[in-house]
Amino acid sequence: AGSIDLAVIEGDGIGQEVVPEALKVLEAAAPSGVTFNRTAYDLGAERYLRTGEVLPDSVLEEIKGQGAILLGAVGGKPGDPNLPPGILERGLLLKLRFALDHYVNLRPSKIYPGSVSPLGDHVLKGEDVDFVVVREGTEGPYTGNGGALRVGTPAEVATEVSVNTAFGVERVVRDAFERASKRPRKKLTLVHKTNVLVNAGAVWWRLTQEIASEYPDVTVDYMHVDATMIHLTVNPQRFDVIVTDNLFGDIVTDLAAAITGGIGLAASGNVNPDRTYPSMFEPVHGSAPDIAGQQKADPTAAILSGALLLDHLGHPDAAAAVEKAVLADLADRGAEPRKTSAIGDAIAARVAG
Numbered sequence: 522a523g524s525i526d527l528a529v530i531e532g533d534g535i536g537q538e539v540v541p542e543a544l545k546v547l548e549a550a551a552p553s554g555v556t557f558n559r560t561a562y563d564l565g566a567e568r569y570l571r572t573g574e575v576l577p578d579s580v581l582e583e584i585k586g587q588g589a590i591l592l593g594a595v596g597g598k599p600g601d602p603n604l605p606p607g608i609l610e611r612g613l614l615l616k617l618r619f620a621l622d623h624y625v626n627l628r629p630s631k632i633y634p635g636s637v638s639p640l641g642d643h644v645l646k647g648e649d650v651d652f653v654v655v656r657e658g659t660e661g662p663y664t665g666n667g668g669a670l671r672v673g674t675p676a677e678v679a680t681e682v683s684v685n686t687a688f689g690v691e692r693v694v695r696d697a698f699e700r701a702s703k704r705p706r707k708k709l710t711l712v713h714k715t716n717v718l719v720n721a722g723a724v725w726w727r728l729t730q731e732i733a734s735e736y737p738d739v740t741v742d743y744m745h746v747d748a749t750m751i752h753l754t755v756n757p758q759r760f761d762v763i764v765t766d767n768l769f770g771d772i773v774t775d776l777a778a779a780i781t782g783g784i785g786l787a788a789s790g791n792v793n794p795d796r797t798y799p800s801m802f803e804p805v806h807g808s809a810p811d812i813a814g815q816q817k818a819d820p821t822a823a824i825l826s827g828a829l830l831l832d833h834l835g836h837p838d839a840a841a842a843v844e845k846a847v848l849a850d851l852a853d854r855g856a857e858p859r860k861t862s863a864i865g866d867a868i869a870a871r872v873a874g
């Protein structure tokens with residue numbers, strides 16, 4: 522029982538269409554006695570274009586005091602001259618992940634019965650595809666370390682330095698082992714590119730080996746990120762928990778989404794396991810300017826992100842009820858496309874009923 526302080530950031534494009542559906546389902550799934558005390562934050566492209574503000578410090582401070590965050594998507598149409606790339610992505614989304622210490626970016630992938638994978642039956646063989654990517658969320662090439670020299674000249678040099686600290690790698694690898702040890706198959710795959718990125722690779726490799734000795738029941742293997750693209754498309758069943766750095770994890774999880782029913786189903790949690798700040802739940806997808814404003818977006822990824830939020834806040838039964846309702850909805854999906862709101866209504870009705 523109790524009230525959950527929920528920060529809601531719809532953001533841009535289809536973020537504004539999928540978040541209301543996730544909220545409908547959250548309300549329907551809330552255990553009795555649990556209420557959401559919502560605060561909507563006007564952040565994203567519209568605010569930036571209107572005021573020049575991306576994430577004022579006072580707003581960040583207020584968000585730090587919330588219980589959890591539900592976010593839709595941020596970012597404009599690539600190439601929009603009014604919205605330079607990175608302004609919102611770095612200034613809003615990554616700023617929240619860094620400032621709130623979301624070092625575990627949790628991205629589960631399952632092929633649900635009824636969801637359509639582009640992989641053929643000869644690949645899937647009726648076997649379960651059910652893995653989770655533990656993507657590092659606060660380091661790697663995302664920290665903004667780097668720069669550009671002699672910009673615009675033929676002698677231009679640009680660098681993006683990947684930051685990998687023992688502190689940062691150890692805490693995310695440990696979290697991944699902990700998750701692996703609680704799953705039936707107890708398997709962890711480190712994904713990296715240790716054959717080329719030898720400095721960062723050595724840190725990830727060494728800490729994974731060291732922590733492995735504390736988890737004798739977890740089977741550990743290693744795969745280069747390029748080969749991971751092969752295995753995700755020819756035998757995705759082999760994965761259980763994948764742990765990887767920030768950029769590899771970004772790329773791996775879009776492919777993981779595509780093979781398990783599409784980006785419209787892929788949920789994520791930016792988790793602060795130490796609970797020093799609120800965690801943030803959001804679909805893996807972006808603002809999809811190509812379909813925005815047309816009620817064409819699938820809200821399921823946002824709805825399943827709501828399930829991760831419920832689970833994180835200690836309501837696993839409510840989270841399971843949302844997942845079950847999504848499963849039932851997927852099994853029932855016909856050829857006729859439904860509006861974003863119709864999908865949300867149908868899933869909310871299943872949760873309530």
Ligand code: NAD
Pocket residue numbers: 535539593594595596597598599610614784785803804805806807808809810811812817818819820822
């Ligand atoms: P995107 O995920 O927005 O879209 C990729 C493709 O998937 C598009 O064809 C889109 O129509 C489709 N798609 C995405 N979500 C869908 C849904 N729920 N239902 C049906 N189809 C869906 O990626 P992009 O086009 O590379 O990026 C667009 C903008 O979003 C950029 O500004 C980018 O920086 C930003 N972005 C933000 C986030 C985030 O907020 N977490 C994530 C990715 C991209």
Ligand code: IPM
Pocket residue numbers: 596610611614615771805807
């Ligand atoms: C994601 C997005 C973000 C990322 C961008 C928009 C900063 O692609 O959440 O996957 O790279 O993490």
Ligand code: MN
Pocket residue numbers: 771772775805
């Ligand atoms: Mn991404």
